[in-house]
Structures are given as structure tokens and as C-alpha cells.
Amino acid sequence: MLIWDQIRYQNRGFWRTPVAAFFTLVFPLMFLFLFTTLFDFEIADGEVSIAQFFAPSLAVFAAASATYTNVGIRVAIARDEGILKRVRGTPLPPWIYMAGVVGSSIWIAFIGTTIMLSVGVVFYDLEIIGSTLAAVVVTFAVGSACFAGLGLALAALSPTGDSAPAIANATLLPMAFISNVFLDTGDSPQWIQNVADFLPLKHFVTPMQDAFNPFYTGSAWSWGDLAVLVAWGAVGAVVALRYFRWEPRAESAAGTKRSRRRRQRAEAS
Numbered sequence: 001m002l003i004w005d006q007i008r009y010q011n012r013g014f015w016r017t018p019v020a021a022f023f024t025l026v027f028p029l030m031f032l033f034l035f036t037t038l039f040d041f042e043i044a045d046g047e048v049s050i051a052q053f054f055a056p057s058l059a060v061f062a063a064a065s066a067t068y069t070n071v072g073i074r075v076a077i078a079r080d081e082g083i084l085k086r087v088r089g090t091p092l093p094p095w096i097y098m099a100g101v102v103g104s105s106i107w108i109a110f111i112g113t114t115i116m117l118s119v120g121v122v123f124y125d126l127e128i129i130g131s132t133l134a135a136v137v138v139t140f141a142v143g144s145a146c147f148a149g150l151g152l153a154l155a156a157l158s159p160t161g162d163s164a165p166a167i168a169n170a171t172l173l174p175m176a177f178i179s180n181v182f183l184d185t186g187d188s189p190q191w192i193q194n195v196a197d198f199l200p201l202k203h204f205v206t207p208m209q210d211a212f213n214p215f216y217t218g219s220a221w222s223w224g225d226l227a228v229l230v231a232w233g234a235v236g237a238v239v240a241l242r243y244f245r246w247e248p249r250a251e252s253a254a255g256t257k258r259s260r261r262r263r264q265r266a267e268a269s
Contacts, residue, residue: 003099003100010101025108035058060205063112067108067144069151071154075151081161084247127214129214135222146233154171157243180209207221207222
């Protein structure tokens with residue numbers, strides 16, 4: 001099946017980039033180690049393991065990094081290097097190529113989430129609540145698809161491939177700080193909470209945290225949060241369809257040519 005072949009192809013490209021694998025899979029685990037060492041607090045009506053709060057939120061952060069950041073950066077760089085242009089000149093349907101990119105990112109997000117939760121269970125007494133597992137799986141799937149769509153929008157709007165990492169980090173990290181990923185923002189100013197409520201990440205984090213909170217008495221299915229994620233994913237897809245280009249932008253092409261000439265001069269010398 002062509003889509004499956006493209007997913008496998010994109011996966012190989014991901015694992016051949018150690019920096020991307022480190023920041024997607026290892027970096028969130030470093031935060032889990034630091035936070036479980038430094039912090040302790042109470043959730044709801046009783047005290048639970050600190051990992052019960054941080055493992056789900058950092059699993060979401062890993063999933064968002066695997067989809068939003070990786071898709072945005074990899075597609076923008078592939079466009080600048082002329083890979084996307086060459087893909088359009090092959091018999092492979094362009095949508096199959098993009099489906100492979102998105103499918104690979106969701107698979108990597110699944111790996112990152114599984115590793116984070118497994119480490120939480122084995123080393124930090126994270127409690128898995130069986131009755132909420134179905135809601136966790138659906139929330140993960142919808143949230144990952146949402147951020148993959150936003151990643152395509154990031155690639156479409158990035159002027160160059162070199163600028164895509166800066167844009168990705170400048171948008172995802174501040175959003176993570178105000179969306180209960182790294183700390184509880186319940187006592188933050190109201191305007192910060194309003195911004196977080198508008199943006200998608202908090203609607204990915206909150207239902208995941210609730211699903212792992214043994215003192216949470218509400219439904220594990222947060223239909224309002226899922227609706228927000230679907231809406232943001234649709235916005236990302238619309239922006240990508242409107243502004244996406246398969247050929248390098250003029251400034252990107254010029255920069256690529258200069259970099260190629262510099263490499264050639266260095267090799268010649």
C-alpha cells in the first residue's frame with residue numbers, strides 16, 4: 001500500500017536524524033526526571049505521585065513535538081531542497097506523500113507517548129486507569145492529527161526552511177508554558193488563562209491529565225476539548241491548502257544555492 005510505504009520511508013528519515021529523535025523523545029523524558037525530582041504538590045482531594053500530573057502532560061508535549069514541530073520543519077526543508085518539486089514530477093500522487101508525512105508523525109507521537117507513560121509506570125508509580133483508556137486513545141488521535149495539520153500550516157507559512165525551527169519553537173514552547181504542560185497555571189492572570197483556553201494545546205493536555213487523575217470525578221470524555229482540537233486542525237488544513245507551495249520560494253532557492261556553492265568551495269579546498 002502506497003501510504004504505508006510512504007510512512008515507512010518518512011520514519012527512516014526521522015531515525016536518521018538523531019537531533020530530531022533526541023528532542024522529540026528524550027527531551028520530554030528529561031523534563032519528567034527533573035520535575036519529579038524537584039516538585040511535589042496535591043491534586044484534587046488527596047496527594048498523588050507527581051508523575052500523575054507530569055507524565056500525561058509531557059506525553060502530550062512529546063506528541064505535539066512529533067507532529068507540529070517535525071512536520072513543519074521537515075516539510076519546509078524538503079520544499080527548500082527541491083524534494084517536494086521532484087515528488088510532483090513522479091507518478092506518486094502528492095497527497096500520498098503528504099499522508100505519509102502526517103502518518104509518520106502520528107506514529108512517532110505514539111512512540112513518544114508510549115515511552116513517556118511506560119517510564120512513568122515503571123519508575124514513578126504512574127497509575128493507569130482502565131476505565132479512561134478509550135478516552136485517552138481518542139484524545140491522543142484527535143490531538144495528534146490536529147497538531148499535524150498545524151504543522152503543515154507552519155510549513156506553508158514559513159518563508160524558508162531555516163526559519164521553520166525558530167517559528168516552531170517560538171510558538172510551541174510559550175504555548176506549553178501557559179497550557180499546564182510544565183506547571184499548573186490555575187493561579188496565573190486571567191488574560192493568560194483566556195489565551196491558553198483559545199489555543200489548542202491546553203485542550204489536548206487537560207483531558208489527558210483528567211484521564212490519569214484518580215480523584216477526578218467527571219467524565220473522561222471531554223467533547224468540548226475534542227471539538228476545539230478538531231476546529232484547530234481544520235484551520236491548519238485550510239491554511240496549508242491555501243498557502244502551501246511545492247516549489248522553493250525565491251529567497252529559499254537563493255539561500256540553498258549559496259549554501260551549495262559554499263560546500264563546493266570547501267570541498268575543493
